[in-house]
Amino acid sequence: MAKGSAIILVALGVAVAGVCWAVTHGPSRPALSPDGRATTDPLHDALDDLAGGDFRAAERAGEAIASHGVMPRPRAWLIVAASRYRQQRYGAAIEAYRNYLSGCDSPTMRRYVTQRINDCRAASAPAPHRVPSEQLSPERLAALAEVDDVVHAESTDHFVIRSRNYDLSKLLGAEAEAALRRICQDLLDGRAFPHSVDIYVWRDRREYLNNASALAPEWSDGSFSVMHDDGLVTWRIDLTQLDADGGFSTRMLDRVLPHELCHLVLKDLFGDAPCPLAVNEGVAMLAEARCDPQRLVLAGAAVAGRRGIPLAKLLILPAEQVDGNEDLFYAEALSFLEFLRGRMTGGEFRGFLEHIKSGSTVPEAVERAMGIPADNDAPLMPALTTAWEDYAIAQSQMLRALER
Numbered sequence: 529m530a531k532g533s534a535i536i537l538v539a540l541g542v543a544v545a546g547v548c549w550a551v552t553h554g555p556s557r558p559a560l561s562p563d564g565r566a567t568t569d570p571l572h573d574a575l576d577d578l579a580g581g582d583f584r585a586a587e588r589a590g591e592a593i594a595s596h597g598v599m600p601r602p603r604a605w606l607i608v609a610a611s612r613y614r615q616q617r618y619g620a621a622i623e624a625y626r627n628y629l630s631g632c633d634s635p636t637m638r639r640y641v642t643q644r645i646n647d648c649r650a651a652s653a654p655a656p657h658r659v660p661s662e663q664l665s666p667e668r669l670a671a672l673a674e675v676d677d678v679v680h681a682e683s684t685d686h687f688v689i690r691s692r693n694y695d696l697s698k699l700l701g702a703e704a705e706a707a708l709r710r711i712c713q714d715l716l717d718g719r720a721f722p723h724s725v726d727i728y729v730w731r732d733r734r735e736y737l738n739n740a741s742a743l744a745p746e747w748s749d750g751s752f753s754v755m756h757d758d759g760l761v762t763w764r765i766d767l768t769q770l771d772a773d774g775g776f777s778t779r780m781l782d783r784v785l786p787h788e789l790c791h792l793v794l795k796d797l798f799g800d801a802p803c804p805l806a807v808n809e810g811v812a813m814l815a816e817a818r819c820d821p822q823r824l825v826l827a828g829a830a831v832a833g834r835r836g837i838p839l840a841k842l843l844i845l846p847a848e849q850v851d852g853n854e855d856l857f858y859a860e861a862l863s864f865l866e867f868l869r870g871r872m873t874g875g876e877f878r879g880f881l882e883h884i885k886s887g888s889t890v891p892e893a894v895e896r897a898m899g900i901p902a903d904n905d906a907p908l909m910p911a912l913t914t915a916w917e918d919y920a921i922a923q924s925q926m927l928r929a930l931e932r
C-alpha cells in the first residue's frame with residue numbers, strides 16, 4: 529500500500545473514532561420503548577453504519593435523529609457531517625457541522641468541530657492544474673513557432689481561433705475548451721458559458737499592440753475585451769504567438785490564455801456589477817495552469833519588509849492607481865486570493881464571489897461565505913490582514929528555501 533493511502537486510512541479511522549467520542553461525549557439517554565423497556569439507541573445504530581462504511585445509511589439516520597419533530601438530538605449532526613465527509617461531499621459536511629455548532633455551548637466541542645470544518649476545507653482544496661505545454665514535444669514546440677502568410681481559422685463550441693499556424697489554431701481550440709470547462713466548474717458550478725469568443729493570435733508583441741483593443745496595457749501580451757456595437761456584443765481575446773526570443777510562447781498557452789478566459793467568465797458572472805480589481809486579477813491568476821512562484825516570493829518579501837500595499841488598500845485600488853506598481857499589485861493580489869481559496873470549499877468560494885457581486889466588501893463577503901458571525905467589536909479586516917500577511921511571509925520563505 530502506498531504511504532499516502534496508509535495515512536488516509538489512519539486519518540479516516542481517527543475521524544470515525546472522533547465522531548464516536550463526540551457523539552457519545554456527555555450524558556447519554558438510554559432509549560425506551562413505549563412500555564418502558566430499554567431498546568437500541570438509534571444514535572448507536574447510525575454510528576454502527578458509519579463505522580461499517582454504509583455512509584448513506586448513516587447520513588439518512590443521522591438527519592432523521594438530528595431533526596426529529598418531537599425530540600431532536602443535535603449531536604446526530606456530527607454523524608451526518610462525518611458521513612458526508614467520507615463521501616467527499618465537503619461543503620455539505622460543513623453545513624452539518626454548522627447546524628451542530630448553532631446549538632453548541634461547550635468550548636471543547638466547538639474547538640473539535642471547528643477543526644473538522646478546517647479539515648473539510650483542506651480536503652476540498654483544488655487539484656493542481658494540468659500544464660498544456662508539458663504535453664508537447666520539443667519538435668512540436670519548434671513547429672508552433674512558425675508563422676505562415678495565411679490565417680488558419682478553427683471553430684469549436686465556444687471559440688473561433690485565428691492564427692497563422694494551422695497546428696496552433698487546432699491546439700488553442702482544444703486547450704481553450706478545456707480551460708473554459710475547468711473555469712466554469714470552479715466559478716459557475718458547472719453552468720455553461722453562453723457566449724462565443726473570437727481569439728486572435730498575433731505574431732509578436734508589436735503586432736499584438738497594433739491590433740488588440742486600445743485598452744490593452746503597453747506591458748501586456750494578452751488581453752480580453754467585450755465590445756457592444758449596434759446591439760451586437762463581441763467577446764474577444766488577443767494573444768501573442770512568439771516570446772521575446774522568437775520561440776513559441778508557452779507562457780501564452782499555459783498562463784495568458786486561461787487568465788484572459790477567466791476574466792471573460794467573471795465578466796459574464798458579474799454583468800454590470802463591479803468586481804474589485806485585486807479580486808478580478810487574483811482569480812484570473814489562480815486560473816493559470818502554472819502559478820508564478822516569483823510573484824508569491826515578491827508578495828511575501830514586500831509584506832515582511834513593510835514595503836507592501838496594505839491589504840485594506842489593495843482590495844479597493846482602482847486600475848489607474850496600479851500603473852507603475854503592477855508587479856507588486858499582481859503579486860499581492862495572487863497571494864491573497866490563493867490564501868482565501870485555500871481556506872474555502874468550492875461552494876464557499878463561489879458564495880464569496882456572489883456576495884461581492886451583491887455589493888459586499890471583501891471582508892463582509894468572506895464572513896458571509898464562511899459563516900463567520902459578524903462581530904462589531906472585532907471587525908474581520910485586521911484579523912484577515914494578520915492571517916494573510918503571516919501566510920504570505922511563510923510561503924515566500926518556503927519557496928525561497930526550495931530554490932536553494
Ligand SMILES: [Zn+2]
Nearest residue numbers: 787791809812
Ligand atoms: Zn488580468
